[in-house]
Amino acid sequence: MLSPEERRDMIEVERFILIGCLLQASPPKPKLTEEKVEVMEGTSVSLSCSAAAPCPKLPPNLTWTPRLNDSVDQLQENENKTKSVSSVLTFTASHLHHGQKITCRALYKLQQGDNQKTSNTSLTLRVLYSPKNTSVSISPSGSVLEGSSVTLTCSSNANPPVQHYTWYKVNGTEINTVGTGQILTFNVTESSGSEQYYCEAQNEHGKENSTTVQLEVDYPPKNTSVFISPSGSVLEGSSVTLTCSSNANPPVQHYTWYKVNGTEINTVGTGQHLTFNVTESSGSEQYYCEAQNEHGKENSPTVQLEVDYMPRISDSGSCNRTAVEISCSCESRGNPSPSMEWRVSGQRVTNSTDRVISEEQLGNTGLRSSLTIRHTQRDTPTLLCLSTNTLGSSSLRLLVPSPQQHPGKRAHISRL
Missing domain, CATH: 2.60.40.10 (Immunoglobulins)
Known part of the structure; x- marks a missing residue:
């Protein structure tokens, strides 16, 4: 039918x-x-x-x-x-x-x-098919300011539609699960810019990973620091270069250099590098840089140069005389720290009962030496203060007052 x-x-x-x-x-x-x-x-x-x-x-x-x-x-x-x-x-x-x-x-x-x-x-x-063409979109697009919110959206073509989304973060060789669901929202940090993200889309017939995406994170200067070249101590009169380094996105757009001398702060240059010839006084000064981009600025810690120079004897050296003794003092500064010796009538003085030498360290680069000599009224010796370090030496000839004169004074300074 x-x-x-x-x-x-x-x-x-x-x-x-x-x-x-x-x-x-x-x-x-x-x-x-x-x-x-x-x-x-x-x-x-x-x-x-x-x-x-x-x-x-x-x-x-x-x-x-x-x-x-x-x-x-x-x-x-x-x-x-x-x-x-x-x-x-x-x-x-x-x-x-x-x-x-x-x-x-x-x-x-x-x-x-x-x-x-x-x-x-x-x-x-x-x-019926497993997920295809799985991809991640970022909102807002472009760069994201540190501390602001960003949303990642996973999209995939599948039949039946995707039933489960999983989010992963890649940091070097480390991979961590950071969320589930089609949308992942979080506040970005500076480190977010070095991390990568991807999603996994899954239905009953299989799963597929998206390609990784990387955020572009904007942030103000961080970890600003100064490097000195050449490193270590610098010889007086030679050239030194200070380089300012800072981590920022976008990169630092403006560098400013400052010199600190006691309570006084002066601007001494701009640009990432500062080059100048050092003097003895450079060793007592401090320097720092300021790094700035469109999102803010940061100062580096201060740095101090170690300047090497030959001994310099202060013109404050002098001798005093009493009825029984002559007392003289001499100060010198140098880097490396200098040594000092006394010479009487051309002969080097060593500690003894009649000739006593005492020394006082003045910081890292200074030395004060004192000489006390027992004498008779007829003695008027010639005294020489000699200061030496690895870079050279300097001397100061001191006049000893006669018995009828007031406390003595220096005659002249000579460099050897």
Whole structure:
């Protein structure tokens, strides 16, 4: 027994058989195996289309749109003795086929004139597949100011839709899970700019990772410091270069140099490098730099130069005389710290009962030496104070007052 639908189709075919070869009748629609197809990506799909052939000598031509692959066509006889043409299209399902409309079209040529008639039937493919084209978008786009909020959004193409998102942070070789859900929001820090992020999208058929993204984080200068070249001690009169270094994004746009001398602070230059010739006084001064970009500024700690110079004897040296002794003092400064010796009438003085030498260190670079000599009223010796370090020496000749004079004073300073 034929169903009502099959009986109706047969009547339509018989009607077309009776008049189709002679008259311009409307051909019946081709038949597809199903109206909708649901398949898994990667599996083979076969679609079958058949159309009535009332005139075996002029069978219909079947075509597929889109043409996914080659098809196999054949003319066959049905159980009711009618003829039909069938076409089988076989292809491998891809996620690109999901939601695609596939149409089988039958083209009939009629004997009466050159007229043609077409009819078609379509179906929509439903392809199941794991996540594809997973990617991360950043909002706001571009650079982000340290301390502000940023949102990462994971997007992925999948059927059924993605059911689970996981976020990961990459820091060097270390990978940590930092969140779940399609959206990840957090406040950025300076270190966020050196980290990378990616998301994992998963449904019941599989999962896929996005490529990593890296944030561009803006922040004011940090860790500002000064480097001295050459390092270590610097010889008086030679050139020294101070370099200011700072971590900032965008990079530092302006450097300013300052010199501190006691409570006095003066601007001494601009630019990342400061070059000058050092003097003895440079060793008692301190320097620092200020680094600035559009987001703020920061000062470095102060640095102090170590300046090497040969001994310098102070012109404050003098001698005093009493009835029984002569007392003289002499001060010298140098770097490395100098040594001092006394010479009386050309002979080096060593500590003894009659000649006593005492010394007092004045900071890291100074030395004060005192000499006490027991004498008779007739003695008026010639005294020389000699100061030496690895860079050279300096001397000061002191006049000893005669018994009738007031406390003595220096005669002259000479450098050896």
